[in-house]
Amino acid sequence: MIESYDHCRFRSTINMARYGFGSGEYKYFSYPLPPALTELRPQAYDRLVGLANDWYAAMGKPDRFPAAHSDFLKRCHDAGQTRPTPLILKYGSGDYNTLHQDIYGDNVFPLQMAILLSDPADFDGGEFVLTEQRPRQQSRANVVQLAQGDAVIFAVRERPVRGTKGVYRVQHRHGVSRLHRGSRFTVGVIFHDAA
Numbered sequence: 072m073i074e075s076y077d078h079c080r081f082r083s084t085i086n087m088a089r090y091g092f093g094s095g096e097y098k099y100f101s102y103p104l105p106p107a108l109t110e111l112r113p114q115a116y117d118r119l120v121g122l123a124n125d126w127y128a129a130m131g132k133p134d135r136f137p138a139a140h141s142d143f144l145k146r147c148h149d150a151g152q153t154r155p156t157p158l159i160l161k162y163g164s165g166d167y168n169t170l171h172q173d174i175y176g177d178n179v180f181p182l183q184m185a186i187l188l189s190d191p192a193d194f195d196g197g198e199f200v201l202t203e204q205r206p207r208q209q210s211r212a213n214v215v216q217l218a219q220g221d222a223v224i225f226a227v228r229e230r231p232v233r234g235t236k237g238v239y240r241v242q243h244r245h246g247v248s249r250l251h252r253g254s255r256f257t258v259g260v261i262f263h264d265a266a
């Protein structure tokens with residue numbers, strides 16, 4: 072998969088510094104996705120769609136997600152979100168990814184996945200950071216330690232948490248802390264497509 076960085080077909084390459092997204096580079100795959108992602112994306116969706124619908128019910132949102140990823144993608148495409156969002160990211164020494172949310176239109180699947188392709192021995196720093204902000208509170212940062220090949224599944228924008236006074240929404244953002252040495256590659260799997 073790391074080798075695909077230089078050999079695959081991509082729809083666009085983003086220099087993160089140019090857009091103020093941090094430092095490093097990422098590329099969005101074009102359709103058809105590489106075989107591993109063509110398989111993984113709907114399979115992971117199958118495992119997550121129940122939780123996504125439970126979250127929406129708990130947050131009092133009326134929308135529900137269809138059982139099959141192909142039906143959700145059709146919904147995205149009909150709404151003009153036709154461009155594929157799976158991506159591969161490359162960080163070198165000094166690079167980082169500022170805290171953000173991967174929202175590309177009105178259709179947003181509330182969970183996403185990032186997979187560490189590199190061996191953690193090959194870099195220092197470069198930690199996956201997930202912040203959560205409860206209503207009227209400051210943000211709390213979580214660092215997720217990943218082994219090579221591990222995936223982290225996290226909230227794109229918000230998730231429901233049950234408190235003593237009912238359910239409230241926790242806001243999330245994610246990013247990557249600065250690399251101090253080496254190189255780090257990840258694959259990001261976002262389930263909605265982009266406008």
Ligand SMILES: O=C(O)CCC(=O)C(=O)O
Nearest residue numbers: 160185199247257258259
């Ligand atoms: O490189 C990472 O660990 C995070 C990449 C990212 O922002 C994403 O997959 O959406």
Ligand SMILES: [Fe+2]
Nearest residue numbers: 171173245259
């Ligand atoms: Fe992201």
